[in-house]
Amino acid sequence: MLSCCVRNVLCTLKTPPCIATLALQHSRRHCSTSSCEDLDRVSTLLQLCVDRQYVSPDQTNAELFQRGMSCVYGPLGTELRRNLLEQWWHSVTSSSAQVFGINTLSSSKDAAADGPGQLRIVESDYLKHIIEQQELSKEQLVQEVQALIHRSPSLRTDFLQGALEQFVPALELVNRKLPFGLAESGLCFQPSDGSGCPAEVTQTSLVWFCSPRTSSHWLDHWARQRLKWWRKFARSPSDFSSSDVPVEELEGAASRGVRISYSFPWGQEPLETLWSRGHAELLQTHKGVRSKLQYREGRKSVPHVVSVSGNMDRGVKAFLSNSLQQLMKQDGKQKLLRRKVLKLHPVLAPVKVALDIGRGATMELRQVCEGLLQEFMEAKIPVWPGYLETLPTSMEQLNAKYDEMGVLFTVVISDNTLESGLLQVRSRDTTIRETKHISEIKNFLSRYISAADNI
C-alpha cells in the first residue's frame, strides 16, 4: 500500500529538523501536485506522532506504524490504543446481543493447524543442540529438526480457532440457546511478507454463532454496528466506509464478506473484516462430532459462524489521520503560521486536561496544581502535569504543543486563583478561554467527557 514517495518520507524521519521540507523535496521529484499535498499530510502526521510521543522515534518503528502493525507506542499512543480497545470491548460485550469475553492462548500445540507461513516458537538452545551433534548423519539431523518443528507450538495469526474451540463450554453456559458471541482482543502474529521478519498486530475478534437461516441477517447487523462504531469517534465520518467483498476475494469457506475501510491520503486500507463462514470450520475443529454442537430449537443442524475481526493498530493510525486538522493563521507580525490540531474524540484523547501555571508565586501555585492533579486522578480524568515542566515557554507555544497532543482542555492556575479561586480553561476545539471557579472544574470535565461518550 505504501508508495515509494511515502517510503521517502519515512527515510527522512531520522533527521528531525525540517522533515516536511525534506519530504517535499523528495516528493516534488516524484509526485503530481495533489499527491504532493497528500504526501505533505502524511509527513506532517508522521512527524507529529513522533514529536508528540504517540509513536517511538525510530525509523523501523515508524515503518511498522505506517504498515498498520503493532509498533513501539509512546505514552500518548499507548493510551490512545488502550482507549480504543476499551471502547471496542464495551461496545461488543455490552450490546443487547449476548457476547462473552474470553481469553485463549497465543500459541498452540495443535499440529493440525499446520499451513503455509506458520510461525513456530522454537527454543534456540534445542535447535543448536541438534545441529551441533557431530555424530549425527545428515539424514538423522534432518529427521531431528523435523521432529522439533513438529512439536514446537505455533503462534496464532487470528482469534478464530480459539473461539471455535471454546464454543462447546460457552454453549453450556447459555443452555444451548443461540445466538451468542465470543469476544477477544490482543496480539496476533503475521508471517513475514518475504522480509523474514514476522509482524505483530493488535487484533479484535468477535465470533458469532447463530442458526443457519439467520447468518446473513447477522452479518448485515454486525456490519452496520461496526461501521456506526468507527464513525462515532470520527471527525469526518465519511472517511470510514463499508463494502461487500467481491466474490473472487472470498476466503476459505466464506459465502459472503464485508470490509470496513478507511480512506487514508494514500488510499484505502481495511480496518475490520466480517465473514459469513458457514459451519465447516466449526465442524472441523470438533472433529465432525455434530452432537456436541447442536443447539436448542435447531433440530439436528449445526450453528453457522459470522466472524468480525479488526486491526486496532491500523485503527489507531486511522483516528490519528482522521483527527489531524491543519489551519493557517497569522501571527502578530503578519506571518502565516500553520496550526496543527489533533482533534481526537473526547473519549479517545489520551490526555483530557493539562495543568499549567501562569504568573505568580511558583511554590504556592504548584501546590494548587498538586491538589487538582489528585482530584482529577481520583475521578479517572487523565491529566498532563504541565506545571512540572522546567523549561519556560510562552502560552502560545504551550497551546500549540497541547493542540498537537490532542489535549482537550488546558487549565491555567495563576495569582488570581489564589485570591479568588478563579482559573482559566482553554478548549482545544474552540480555542476559547473561559474563567471558571476551581471548585467546578472537575465536574465540568467529567460531564463534558461523559456527554461526548453518550452522543
Place this chain on the structure above:
Amino acid sequence: MLSCCVRNVLCTLKTPPCIATLALQHSRRHCSTSSCEDLDRVSTLLQLCVDRQYVSPDQTNAELFQRGMSCVYGPLGTELRRNLLEQWWHSVTSSSAQVFGINTLSSSKDAAADGPGQLRIVESDYLKHIIEQQELSKEQLVQEVQALIHRSPSLRTDFLQGALEQFVPALELVNRKLPFGLAESGLCFQPSDGSGCPAEVTQTSLVWFCSPRTSSHWLDHWARQRLKWWRKFARSPSDFSSSDVPVEELEGAASRGVRISYSFPWGQEPLETLWSRGHAELLQTHKGVRSKLQYREGRKSVPHVVSVSGNMDRGVKAFLSNSLQQLMKQDGKQKLLRRKVLKLHPVLAPVKVALDIGRGATMELRQVCEGLLQEFMEAKIPVWPGYLETLPTSMEQLNAKYDEMGVLFTVVISDNTLESGLLQVRSRDTTIRETKHISEIKNFLSRYISAADNI
C-alpha cells in the same frame, strides 16, 4: 511448588462428577489430615473455577492455571483478569509519581539478547525449505540453520529490556528530570522447564528511573505501595506478605530485592518481585554512551533502575483462592449443606448484578428486565441476564450458583414490580433480601461499587 497430591487433583478434573470425593480418595492415601483439608480446598477451588466459567474445562488448561501461567479463561475469568489489570494500570499510572504507559513489541531482532532458554519465532516453511535441500552438505546445512536462528526474532521473557530502550525518548519528555517510571502490561513468554512447551504469562511491569542515592528509598516506597495494593482487594489481607530476597538469590546486577507473595493452601508463591538493579543494564542497553543517559541535577551520573514486575495470572489465582469462603448450613430437612461463596472484592467481581424473574407474567417481566439490562450496561455495570435462562431453577439453586460466581447482587423482578415498581435485591455478602424501588437500583449499585473502590 505443586505437590503430588495436587497433581492427583488435577488428574481428576476430566471426570466432573464428584471431583471432591475423588480428590479425597487420592489424598487419604498420601496426605496428613491438615494437608487433606488444604487439598480439599484446592480441589473445591479448581472445580468451582471450571464450573463457573472462570477457567476453561480441560485438564492441561487447569494445570496451566495451577502453575500460575496464562491459560484459557472463560467469560468470568477473562473479566476478572481485565479488572485486575485495569486496577493495576490505574494505580501505577495515576500515582502522584510520574509514570508513563508504553507499549513495546513482544519480539525483537536484537541478537545481543541471546542467552540460554531463548525462544525464537521461526517460520517453519523456511526451516523446512533448508533441511529439504538435497544438494547441501551437512556442514552447509548446519551453517544455514545457524544463520536462520540468528536472524529469527526472539520473544520477550519480561518487559525490562523494552523499558530500558525507551528510557531516552521518555527522558526528553520530562525535560531530563528524574524520577519517573515506564509501565507496561501484557504477555511475556517463558522457556519450558524441560517439558518442551514454552509458557505464556500475563505480566505487569514498572521500570523506575531515579538518582543513585534515592534508589533504595524508592525500592522501599514501591514495595510498600504494591503490598498495599494487593491487600486492598483481599478478603484476608494477611495472606499477602512481602519479604526481602536473601542475598544468595539476588539476580544479575541487583543489589537488593523484595518479593510479594501469597500463601496458598499448598505454600507460598511469588506474585510480584522488586529489584534495585543499579545502572549496569541501562548502560549496556545504550552501549555505554553515558551522555545520552545523563539527567538534570545529576552531574555526570547515570540513573539507577528499580524494577517491579508482577504475574497477573497468579494474581487471578490468588484472589480466587483468597475469596473462596466455605460455610456449613442446614437446609429445611436438617441436612448439612456446604455453601461456597466467592467473596471477590466489588471492584474485581466480574459480574456485579444478576437479573432474574420470579412468579408472574413472563413476557412482561422480561421486558422490564431488558430495560434494566440496558440501564445497567449504559452505566457500565456488568450484568448477568439470568432471566434468559430457559431451565427452571429454584431461588435456592440460583443463589447458590450466583454465590459461586461471585455475583454481588441478585435482582428479582416479579408481578409485584409491575404493580408497585418494587423489586427484591439480595446481597452476596449478607445474604439479606431488601426491597427497593426500580428507579433507585442503578444508583444504589453504582454507589456501592464506587464506595468499595475508594476505601
